Amino acid sequence: MKISKVKRLRAAGWKAGSAAEFLGLSETEAALVELKLALVAAVRATRQKRGLSQTDLAQRLRSSQSRVAKIEAADASVSLDLIVRALLAAGASRKDVQKAFVAIE
């Protein structure tokens, strides 16, 4: 998600288990990306099920069509915050959000 991450990784070597910690970080990052992908798919599915256009959802979100497009494209510039907001704004219930999470596996 962040390109600058590599920079920060290189700087300030870590105390122990370098490789392991690096892997750990990667896995965390991977899990987060998978999570985002799952939620993003749920956003599009929910929006379409409700017959909303990206522009409609954008209004509910108080955002713009282009940002909704970026959300659904899992653009690197969209935060988890915004994705979840979009999912809720699209009409998903809290249970639906949970289900989207469960879809991670």
Next chain:
Amino acid sequence: MKISKVKRLRAAGWKAGSAAEFLGLSETEAALVELKLALVAAVRATRQKRGLSQTDLAQRLRSSQSRVAKIEAADASVSLDLIVRALLAAGASRKDVQKAFVAIE
């Protein structure tokens, strides 16, 4: 979460069902806050279960103790992204993250 939200709400009146949409937005916001609180509690629980100090977790996160403290205090300046990263860095599995979500109810 954002104070400027009220400002944006006031500007550009919405086309229909003003009150309903306003409520919808509030509910979205409330759901997001509840979600954050649930996850934040999971971060602290997971960290303590693993016997990690905030400083330890900060290292795994490549962040600082003060930010971990803010995460656990559900400070307005922490994003959902960071909370989930912290939860994963604390050692939670993806399933654990799901469970934290389920705890929303």
Next chain:
DNA sequence: GCCGGGTATGTCACATCCGACATATACTCT
């Protein structure tokens, strides 16, 4: 062919979030 609604992509100024640091509080040892 060319509209028109829907979607995608790039850019930018501005808002928000971030890590880091300083500092404060609290609790436990000795």
Next chain:
DNA sequence: AGAGTATATGTCGGATGTGACATACCCGGC
């Protein structure tokens, strides 16, 4: 009481995310 460790809170410069706009790319009538 003083030292050590853990946590909380405030601030700040720089990194990242945001809405808005322009514009391009579809398709399905016309």
